[in-house]
Structures are given as structure tokens and as C-alpha cells.
Amino acid sequence: MIPLSVLDLAPVSEGSGVREAMAATALLARAAEEAGYARFWIAEHHGMDGISGGATAVVLAHVGHATSTIRIGAGGIMLPNHNPFVIAEQFGTLDALFPGRVDLGLGRAPGADGRLMNALRKDIGRAAEFFPQDVAELRAYFSADPALPLKPTPGLGAEVELWVLGSSLFGAQLAAAMGLPYAFASHFAPDHLDEALKLYRARFQPSPALEKPHVMVAMNVFTAETDRDARTLASSQEQMFVAIRSGLTPRVQPPVPDYRDSLPPTAQGLLAHVGQASAVGSPETVREAVGRFIERTGADELILSGATFEPAARRHSLRLTMEALRG
Template sequence: MSIDLSVLDLVPVRENGTLSEAYAASVALAQAAEKAGYRRFWVAEHHVMEGIAGAAASVVIAHIGNATSTIRIGSGGIMLPNHTPFQIAEQFGTLDALFPNRIDLGLGRAPGAGPELQRALRKDLHRAAENFPHDVVELRALLTGDIDLPIKATPGLGANVELWMLGSSLFGASLAAKLGMPYAFASHFAPDHLDEAIALYRRNFEPSDALDKPHVMAAMTVVAADSDEQAEYIASSQLQAFARLRSGNPGKLPPPVEGYRDSLPAPVRAMLEHIGQASAIGTPQNVREKIEAFVKRTGADEIIVAGSTYDPEHRIRSLELTRDALTG
């Protein structure tokens, strides 16, 4: 099967692990992804989550850029309501100057913040979310100069940054179509509106200077191992993290547990099954079949694989097995 594969890394912090170890593991993962032929390596902005170390996303991207040479690097995504367009133009203009022709800027609308974070950021994030479409247009103008603005971002103006719209609902799909941007759907944790959003995006797409036809990336949780049992065991760390997040009790990434699904009450098992609509966990052959079926269903142009593992070497091995399975 010929399809571009990319990597979404949440820069997980393990139980009994450190931030420094998390950043080192992400560098090793990016290097392995580059060697295996993955197209992009994205990190995501999250705040006040002790198990995710990507809060300062542009800094992490620079760290990964220094350790790699060809793979595209970027954000999946930057939550623009947390920032001003001018700040992000400067940050990603800097990244483009440091790593020319390699920078992606995926933009999300959800601030994902309670009142404490709003106060810490000195932002009315709900109002900022309402201004998201305007801010995306302004950010694009700061980078491209397609609108004459009274101020210029330096660095920023003229940077060759590939802008992406991220989403898990119809809103992002509509805005991506209107602005002629590539669209990435977070189906790995929010699969409900996937098919409807992709159909809406393709139906309403308006070509832009950056993109002449629709381009869809869909996210999947992917864990490949030598046996289905081993893959399920390795994946149980991510499953525990999902369950804890949905119960309002997030934390650091826990170690894997044998028979984790079977130990859960029925409602939690059902929740994980629902999220797992966009997942491929098993042997390389089973992973290949699940990804192929998902691509056939969605018509996705790219797949970005997510899924944290407690042992970083398991994630590297999973990337290698997945890439080999899809190209063999």
C-alpha cells in the first residue's frame, strides 16, 4: 500500500520518569521515523498536564529539528486561542529560518483550558476561540503577505511554513475548506464526526495559493508488535491514559498491564472500543489490514500515527514494523 505516513508524538512523561527523558525519547523517535521514511513528525501543545511535555511546542520542535535533517517537523497542533497570531508568526518564522522547507504549522481552535489556565495566560480563551477564523487569516497574512498589514513579523514574513487546519468537528472542516488549507482530523481520540467532516471539507473546498485540491490527513492509534497479545499489552499504557483522562484524572503515562481491557467495567470498555474505531493494534499484518480498511473508508491522503508506549523502544519498533508492513 502506498500512502504517506507521519507521526504524532505527545512527548509523554512516564511514571517515575523525567522531562529530560521524555525529550530524549522524542528525539530518538523522530530520528527513527526519519530513517524509516515517515513524512512528518508533529508534537502537540498541551498545558497543565504532567504526563505531556509539549507545552512549549515551538521549543520542542526546534530540539527535534536539530537532531534530524530531512523529515518535516511541526505542530499537531498549536492552539491558536492561547496565543496571538503575531507571536506564532515570529516563532514559526524562526523555525523556518533554522530548518528551511521542513516546517508545518497545524492550528487548533480548542483552548482546552479552565479558568486557572486562562488567568495564567492572561487570555479570555473563549472569546479568543470565537475569533479563531480571523486569527488564522491574520496569521497567514503575517507569513505570506497576502493581506497588507500595518506590522510585519520579522522573522515570519516570507517564511515557507505549511499551514494546516486541525479539527475533530465540522467547524474545522468548514474553515479548512473555505481557506483552501490541508485538513487533519483527530480521529485517534474523537472519531464521531470523521466521515461527515471529510465529506464536508471535500465538497466545499475552495482552492488557494497554497493548495489546489483537498488534502486530508487522518490520525490513528497504531501499535504494532510481533504478536497481537504483545501489542495489546504495550498499548495498555495508552489505553490507561485515555481512561484516566476521560474520568478527569490524567497523570503520567503508566506502565503496561496484562489483560487491562478485561479488568475494566463495561462502560469503560465501551468507551475504549468507541475511541478505537481509528486504531490498529496487533501484528504487522493485522495493522496493515486495519490501516488499509481505514484508508479505503476515508480516502485519506495521509495517515498520522499516534500512541504512546511506556518503553520508548516499543514505539520505535512499532513505527518500523508499521512502515515495513505497508511497503512490503
């Protein structure tokens, strides 16, 4: 079996709060480490009631102290929101605290709507145009380029593993040109998956960081004792998908049995579309679905997403998933 990793949003459940979400994320990371997962990534999102991972580097420090061996990282930092020098300092600090364990996935999207531009006091759309230069600047900091006019401390020469994230062809081309590993966000944007992976592999240029193409693809995975139990478990995240597409940002709601049956055709179609990169069911069902997805994509790694209302339910799902795929 190829390496499996975990993507977490530090979700906030209805009736709970950010403090509880942070505690649940630490427990989830510890459970992932104990189960044998390779990486634990936090995604940057802003202005959403149900997601509390906006201060991504701070959350990763929390996760790092809760674990000891699993790699921790950003999946990802939305670089147009930030100054590369500051990100180098933040992730250089993480590398000093947790040496040899830190990943930095970089994305070009803002991770929020247009209101974020005003809140951050910057033109995010224009900043996105400089994404390739900003990635190159970060790589120069971590490689300790002697020509740098200003050197970040911490950050200079830090052993941070850089990734390019994407859900379109742009990220695939950039990762290939820079010789970096590539992670595709197929768990919520599956449209360009096959084309992006083909492009990345065809155009890949070896670099000091990576000799050959390396791809990680994202899936939504919910594993329970039965198919019906898993579908019910997944309904909390499905409610979030439907709400977000409607312009809402609610906290994670309790699961609803047969949730899809209650939806209009447009919402059912949305979930079926997103579900192209999903495995929901009993251990046997999940094993077969994941196997088909790996065969389709040729992925070198998988990263698993899947918010649940009860944090313990996701920890159980991750354990069952690992047992099923190892078996």
C-alpha cells in the first residue's frame, strides 16, 4: 500500500467551539500517528464558522507538540495572502521545533471570498500573479542561497519539504517546472485531476529536491462497520458542502441518516460530482474504492479528508481505514 496521510480543517462542530476543535485536532493527529499515517496536514481557510485552521502555522505547532514522529504540514498555505519572508520564518521556526518533520504545501487560491482582500489590506488577485516568484523565493530561503539580500532567522536553510498544491493545470505546470512534489485537491475539485497529473508527469524537470515526479491525491474517506453507517457519518461533511455552495459557512452539523434522499436534484448532483474522489462504506467497500482510485491516478501517496460531527468518529474511521487498506 502506498503511504496514507491525513488532511484536517480543525473543524468546529455545532454546540462546540474553537478550543474543543483544537483539542480534537491534536487527538486526531496522535491517532493518525499511532495508526501509521505518514503526514498530518492542516488547510488554511478564513472567515468560516466551521473551520478554525486559519492561523495554520500556530495550529501546526500545537499538533507538533501532540505528536512525535508523523510529518506535519500545511495543505496548504495560500501564498497570495502572505509575505514569503514571513512564511519562511514561521516554517523555519516549526522546523527548529520539530526537525525533519515539516512540510509546506503552497496554494495560489486565497482560501476565502473577496472580503478577505479588504481584511488583509492587500490585492490578493494581483498577488496571485506573483505566485511562481514567491514559491521560488521561499525555496531560496530554505536552500540558504548566499545571494539573498536579507536572510530569515529562523528559516534560512531549514529542512522544510516544499509541495505545490493545485486543483487546475496551473499548479501542475509549476510543480513540474520547479521539480517539486505535487498534491491535487481532488477531494473538492475533481474536474481536472487526470489531465493535471498527466501534464505534471510529462513536463517534470528533475531538481535537487526531487529526481522524478511524485504525486499525492486527496480523497474523502469515511469508514464504518457498515456501508449505511459510513454514509450517515459522511452526511455531516455533505451538509457542509451543500451549505458552502449556497454561500453559508456553518459549523459541522450532526449526521442525518439518508441525507442525500432529502435533497433536491441539484444538490444531489453536486455531491455526486464531488464524490468522484470519495470512498464511503465498510472496510471492504473502502478498500475496493481506494484501490480503484489508486489504479486510476497512479498516485504515489493519498491524503484523506473527511470532517465528522463527533471527533471520536473520525479517529475511529481513520483506524478502520488503515486496517482495511493494510489488509
